[in-house]
Amino acid sequence: MIYDIKVPTSFEQGDICHNLPKISIDHPQISNDEDIIQGLDFWEKFVTLQDKNIISQWQVNITPIITTGIILSQSCDLRNKSLILFAEIRNFNQNFSKNLPERYNQIRRMLRNETRTHYLPMCKKIEEFKEPKVIDFKSLFLVPYNLLVKKIDFFFIARLIPEARVVLQEKIARFFTRLAYDEQIFLTDKELDGWKISEKISEKEFEETKSRLKGLAIRKQCM
């Protein structure tokens, strides 16, 4: 088992917590009647802004959702009045393969090759881990340290054992140090058609690329 379920006296990187209020700023809403009905969010409304004083009249609401997450902040940064960075831990409702060698390869792929995700194995002793879970490094949120330490046993689920924490640290480092690059694939005119279909390239982009960079398909990519 890679989890230690003994409730600690303080938090560390790699600790898994539940009952966390995830406050995400990607969908703040405005509480005017009209905007509520239309579903216009703050960002959409902001781009229509004409009078810079208007914004003070908007009441912006962000609704938290309760979720499970893992601490990404370094242990030395977990201190009074700081904010702790969490990555959301998600269910993955599609089962992994029942074929054991295949399953092994699936898990290995997720652990070694993928930057967005990290695999957390099941554990029958932990209610939330009756099935394997996956860390989603693209779903990040902050929770005040002072909130967590007020009720450690309410939030804490488990701590990763040192060996598992090292793997997590490696994945965190890989996710945040990804280099963005343009993937350049050398193709013939005929092969470019395959690129267009496979990557669902629009006709306009396809024609532009074809005339500009004959035989070169470009895709925005991260490592």
Add this chain to the structure above:
Amino acid sequence: MQNLNQVNNMTEYINDYASGSSIPTTDDSNKIETIRTDYYTGNNFDLYSKINHFLRKFSAILNSSVSSSGHQPKNMSAGQGGGLSSISEYDPSHDIEELLINLRAEFSLDHDLLPELFDSLIDFILDFCQKNNVFPPISFKMLYLYILSINLQGIPEKTINKIGSALQWRKLPVKWVNLDFWIEYYLFVSTSSTKSYKNAIKILIQIIRTAQIEELKQLEFENEVRKIIMED
């Protein structure tokens, strides 16, 4: 007020055993007896027993909808994508409708209890969903319309808050809550309601929208993970 508390107590009790094996054990029977004795001392036993009877039947219908689908409970993950099974083989709406028609006759003179009854039903459904990991067999709108047909004046504010809380804690599938219904309802009550009541609906609408976005993100995530693990 006493009878309202009685309804809550009994709902809580029924919830304890209604899902899964619904056959009362000896302990359950003792509990029932104790509760019955308590209620006999109240002034509204008849009324209470009608509600109790209704909730039991409602429970039986919900449970048979699970057993008839041959459903195997899974880890509940409402709001974190799918994971919920829908019930396709048995449509309980007819049975529920019949039950509510009888209820209409029973409660023709007791309109004050309807909000509490409606709230109990929602409690019941929340608990049912979580324990069985299934999509509720009757839509929220339908349930509301049935109770409306026996003169429910409006959805109680505490029920609205309860639904919002269940969504935030991912105990309820967001699709069941039906955003369009709540927008219609908000428009319907907006001229005649108190500020607090309108706010409760507004907050719920915001929670539904947030939960919908979260659900989309979860689906997008699942698609990505599926690609990763299905790679050759």
